[in-house]
Amino acid sequence: MSKKVYANAQEALVGIEDNMTLMLGGFGLCGIPENCIRELVRLKIKGLICISNNAGVDDFGIGLMLQQRQVIKMISSYVGENAEFERQMLSGELEVELLPQGTLAEKCRAGGAGIPSFFTATGFGTEVAEGKETREIDGRMYVLEPSLTADFAYVKAWKGDKYGNLIFKGTARNFNPVMAMAGKITVAEVEELVEPGELDPNFIHTPGIFVQRIFEGVDYEKRIEQRTITQ
């Protein structure tokens, strides 16, 4: 089992190639795989399709990959707060598929659960449904949404053990567990890597079967987008 453990992002990302499809966990800048993104930027991998709820900000998160023109397509639900993203999208350099957030999450979950597509009421009658099969079920209209998988899924957890079992903290959980399920190779970076048995099985969020590689990350910045304070 120890073969799942890698020393760092550099080792854990071996096998990544141009034109691959990636999933990156996180909501805004919360719970993003900072070490994996740093390594993707260093490797200058190009032509990537990135599935991520957001696209980072100009100088952090996936924004760093956009700066290097490493991404040709983003599949996201919300991409505001990023001027470079907007510029590339409007100039046609970057293809963008916007999906409802719940549909995006369910597409990942379904992809990881062996469900090729599913019907949802979300988006019916909107441009999200254009070109997709619709069906009336018990008097309500639904859209058929294909599920998603990825060559690599990069997720960030709080604690993980050497079997790949993961525990997340706070709202840094978000998309990470469903993306972990949907990666052909899922790489988990954790703040603290522990021995098997140190995590209480009752409180593990992602079973290690979904995680192929794990490493302890370094230098977490955990940038806050909107620091709001009660005086």
Added chain:
Amino acid sequence: MALSKQQIAQRIARELKDGWYVNLGIGIPTLVANYIPEGVNVTLQSENGLLGMGPFPTEEKVDADLINAGKQTVTMLPGSVLFNSSDSFAMIRGGHMDLTVLGAMEIDQNGDIANWKIPGKMVKGMGGAMDLVAGTENIIVAMTHANKHGQSKLLKQCSLPLTGRTCIKRVVTDLAYLTIENGAFVLRELAPGVSIEEVKSLTDGDLVVANDVSEMTF
């Protein structure tokens, strides 16, 4: 006089019922949390994965791993629970939320809503809005009656790309509280000092004035 954003939120808060699970959107809807009536306990859902959201933290309690759907730092109240995005939207899409409050750029008399995209101008994405309007039975729209150019946002038919169809039944604007029934807006309550004529002139869609139209008090 037209209602302030705070008063719109205050009026909406009166609709809250004890025990409800509520999702508040960004902007005016967020302010509703400040006016929850005495004796009413509601649990706020943040679609990035938190039920039981509390107020903003003090400086010492700021935690980068604890944010709301607007990416603001927040706190958790006793009894809070954290979950992943798929479970979060199972709550929303599965019809488990008692109320959704969200903003809009346009709504129309058929109950359609547009609030995520202005073609060629604003392309940020719909986030969770399409899931919320498709999955929640009870929705209140909070918005100004007219846009900043003075044009009505209550239309016969939405002109912007839709967020959802035939899903809106209630709206609180700075001028009035209206319902949508049988393909028309129904004026139920007026903001203090606002006349029926003012509401009529700023409502592009068909407008019916309820027999018992009343004035809001604050």
